[in-house]
Amino acid sequence: MSYSAPSSRIAPVTGAAPIAIPAKALLPWAMFGLLLSVIMLYFVGAEQGALSLISGQDVHEFVHDGRHLLGFPCH
Template identity: 45%
Template sequence: MSNPTSARPLRQPAVSARLLWTALAVVAVLALLTYLVAFDQGAVSRNGMFLHELMHDGRHLLGVPCH
């Protein structure tokens, strides 16, 4: 018969599920922001080039050509 106190403890995951989902959400928001700043060119904005003009300085700061 085995001794119940000598059982190996359960292993804990290295990263919690909450931290994993939080990191995934942050990466998704950063990817969306990168798209809006770098590649949108006004396609998302309903009134023409509003988003392009809003992100214009950000494009130049990041070195992304916009015109």
């Protein structure tokens, strides 16, 4: 019994070409991401005591485990 190779009718696979995004289009999103990161860092790292903007312990308790995971002391 002879084995024949598959036919060459299969089209070659080509990848999609990357789209160039100008830096001016990325800058607002980068600034927005930086702002969100700084806000999150504030609430996880400093929202208690003398620097507290929100009274009470609700924010502290909400981010309590995240504080310990990131190495911020809180007790």
